[in-house]
Amino acid sequence: MKNRRLFWNIVAKIEELIDSGQYPPGSRLPPERELAENFAVSRPTIREAIIALEVLERVEVKTGSGVYVLEHTKPCSSLSISAFELTQARALVEGEAAALAATTITEEELVRLKQTLVEMGKGINPELADKEFHSIISSATRNNAILMAVNDLWKLRETSPLVKAAYKDVCSQSDEKRLAEHTSIYQALADRDSQAARAAMHHHFNRLINALFEANEKKALEEVRKQTSQTRDLYSLSHLVS
Known part of the structure; x- marks a missing residue:
């Protein structure tokens, strides 16, 4: 269970790097060994994270070439x-x-x-x-x-x-x-x-x-009345003429 949580942490960290623009769509992620060193985890953990990212359609694994970042479209939800x-x-x-x-x-x-x-x-x-x-x-x-x-x-x-x-x-x-x-x-x-x-x-x-x-109209009118009342209280001269 600990290993499972660990590779999901790596997934989140790589997604953050992708979303920040460090690895834009079309770019290639660093090699597995380099990622393992950067995140201080084992290479099997990196492999699991890459698989998860591929399932999430954040990356594409091209055999013999590397792991490439995909264009990410937010779901309709x-x-x-x-x-x-x-x-x-x-x-x-x-x-x-x-x-x-x-x-x-x-x-x-x-x-x-x-x-x-x-x-x-x-x-x-x-x-x-x-x-x-x-x-x-x-x-x-x-x-x-x-x-x-x-x-x-x-x-x-x-x-x-x-x-x-x-x-x-x-x-x-x-x-x-x-x-x-x-x-x-x-x-x-x-x-x-x-x-x-x-x-x-x-x-x-x-x-x-x-x-x-x-x-919706009723709510908008109530908001206008509230704002008007607050403005009236702020600028009222009643205390000067009473």
């Missing part, structure tokens, strides 16, 4: 995605998912879907019921790519601090509207009406994104 962008993406993806599911959903899935509406209505963990509702629809498409896309968007909603904060206030204040919108989606699916299912899903997300805009 590092992008900052707003609640507005996420909601728009969900509307586009889940609108089409609902349209497709209307032609493929089973009676059993409709029963499960209706149960989530019952749970939302009774306030039995409505957030979980909401997620299950959308998950059932994406599964009903019989398209694993759509299922993966919907799951990934939900994961982003649950893990992004910015998105979670934006959704928290909006969702907690609209349980009745959310239930009504989900009921409309369910009815369109039960009627096997693709156009109605798509429209109902779009209506749901349109209301949500408008609520996000309203919440």
Whole structure:
């Protein structure tokens, strides 16, 4: 375990040198012996670190030539995605998912879907019921790519601090509207009406994104009032004329 931690330390140190520009993309790393001496570790440890760097796509090992630094592209997960962008993406993806599911959903899935509406209505963990509702629809498409896309968007909603904060206030204040919108989606699916299912899903997300805009505007106004109040207190002449 100690050796494992050691070679990961070397990986981190080499990545730091690469990111600092000491070893730019296209350049060759020093030979294994030199790296071992520089980091005061064994050559097998350097080999393990190089293998790890190759797996991470930070370097390329060219037999007989050496180890070369690759151009590093940050993963998409590092992008900052707003609640507005996420909601728009969900509307586009889940609108089409609902349209497709209307032609493929089973009676059993409709029963499960209706149960989530019952749970939302009774306030039995409505957030979980909401997620299950959308998950059932994406599964009903019989398209694993759509299922993966919907799951990934939900994961982003649950893990992004910015998105979670934006959704928290909006969702907690609209349980009745959310239930009504989900009921409309369910009815369109039960009627096997693709156009109605798509429209109902779009209506749901349109209301949500408008609520996000309203919440954002309210927050901005509150911030302006706060700054104005602070400025007034700073420059007020009330103490001179009272």
